[in-house]
Amino acid sequence: MCDSRQQQKINYYEQRLNIRQVIEDANLQELDEALNICDLSSVERKFHLWQRLLPRVHPFYAVKCNDDPMIVQVLAKLGAGFDCASKNELKLVLGSAVTPERIIFANPCRPVSHLAYAEKHGVTNGTVDNEFEIYKLYKHYPSSNLIVRYKSEAKEAQCPLGDKFGCDADGDATALMLLAKALELNVTGTSVHVGSGCSELGAYNRAIRKAKHLFQFGELLDFDMNLLDIGGGFPGSDDEKFEKIAEDVNKSLDRYFPDENVEIIAEPGRFFVASALTLICKIHAKREVRNPSTGKLDTVMYYLNDGIYGSFNCILYDHQVIIAEHYLNSTEDLPQFKSLLFGPTCDALDMITDNLQLPNLNRGDLIGFPNMGAYTVPVASPFNGFEVPKRMYFQAI
Structure with missing residues (x-):
């Protein structure tokens, strides 16, 4: 059965979306x-930008980034592959008419x-x-294709991942391949993640060079x-930075993997969806703080209908x-x-920001x-009984 969100109306617009x-x-x-x-x-638009700037790299969308079925369906129709981390993500993607060959089960511990x-x-x-x-x-799925994930972290990344996933490329990765060989398992490739929200241009070249050795x-x-x-x-709201990263990736692929028989994929998440959503919040309460000496308005505190336990969890978890x-x-x-912005819950941790400049709203x-x-x-969760945001979908004619 389709998720109910798939039945939501799509509103159409011309030229650009006017918020x-x-x-x-x-x-x-x-x-x-x-x-x-x-x-x-x-x-x-992001999908077509990817195709233009990284023509050799097939994008496998990281479903964990935003598992909205409408977004999954759009990318499925465009021909994207999918990076899934769990059974439920597999169900979602397979239910969108995606063939198994377009999926990588990219959780090293399942x-x-x-x-x-x-x-x-x-x-x-x-x-x-x-x-x-x-x-x-070996015991539960010996016919699977093993993709060895090794570690090669960027010096600058929004969310480093190497402390949890990835083996040492120089020693452990080769030992794992030898073990797989001894157990007659099939190793068909390598995987790496330089870190979510990478800002280091040289990170991909370093990672691809290690893959060549493996x-x-x-x-x-x-x-x-x-x-x-x-x-x-890959960045989701900075196309200029993405263009520079793509140029570096293409040079590295041409140098280390000129063989067209090697399938090259990536796992972009925020690249596709970061700029696709605009969150609209309503001020449901406010407080004014005045200077005790002059009586002049000094600070305004606003209480919104979404917060850290909802959409703004990205401040805590995604920096x-x-x-x-x-x-x-x-x-x-x-x-x-x-201006200080607070979420709606009774938790004092539920502060969105304490350093904005806004008019007196x-x-x-x-x-x-x-x-x-x-x-x-x-x-996002409905902590304290507050609902998560509703959604409206828009598409250009």
């Missing part, structure tokens, strides 16, 4: 819950029941980074090494720096005040937050 017009047409002042405005055409589900549905490609997982596969070792063991997975880390935009109709230059006014599509929706 202010959406707010006026939807009468959002009457809505208690926050609202995510999802631009599906933004996802399409429950046995999830492996059984993958085997039942023909998802053969999966990552591994330790000997215990190899023995698990491919050479695998060939010595008579493995048919045919899959190179360069992972994620995101938010951007706030008010929607006042006045064209005059309004005085700015130090009123209860019922709306604040928008662009680039809220990555690592927000899947983690």
Whole structure:
């Protein structure tokens, strides 16, 4: 059965999506819950940008970044592959008419029941980074294709991943390949993740060079090494930075993997969806703090209908720096005040930011937050009884 969100209406627009017009047409002042405005055409534009700048690299969307079925369906129709980490993510993607060959089970440590589900549905490609997982596969899914995940971290990344996943490329990776050979398992490629939100241009070149050495070792063991997975880390709201990273990746691939018989994939997540969602929040309460000596307004505290336990979990878990935009109709230059934004729950931790400059807004006014599509929706919870944001979908004609 399809997720109910798949049945939601798509609103169509011409040329560009006007957020202010959406707010006026939807009468959002009457809505208690926050609202995510999802631009599906933004996802399409990102896909075509990827194809243009990284023509040799097939994108496998990291479902964990935003598991909205509408987004998954858009990428499925465009021909993307998918990086899944669990049985439920596999179910979601397979239910969107995606063939098993377009999926990589990219969690190096999987429950046995999830492996059984993958085997039942023909998802053969999966990552591994330790000997215990190899023995698990030997016992429970020996016909799978092992993709050895090694460690090669960027010096600058929003969320480093090497402390949890990836084996040492120089020693442990080759030992795992020898173990797989002894157990008559099939190693078909390598996988790496330089870190989510990578800012170091040289990180991918370093990672791809390590992969080349592992491919050479695998060939010595008579493995048919045919899959190179360069992972994620690609920026979602900075196309200029992505263009520079893509140029570096292309040069590295041409140097180390000129053989067209090697399939090259990546696991972009935030690249596709970060800029696709704009979150609209309503101020449901405020407090003014005045200077005790002069009586002048010093600080304004606003309480919104979404917070750290909802979409803004990205501040804690993804280290995101938010951007706030008010929607006042006045064209005059309004005085700015130090502004604190709180979420709706009773937890004092539920502070969105304590260092914004905003005009003196009123209860019922709306604040928008662009680039809220990555690592927000899947983690949001209705803590304290407050609902997670509703969604509206838009697409260009």
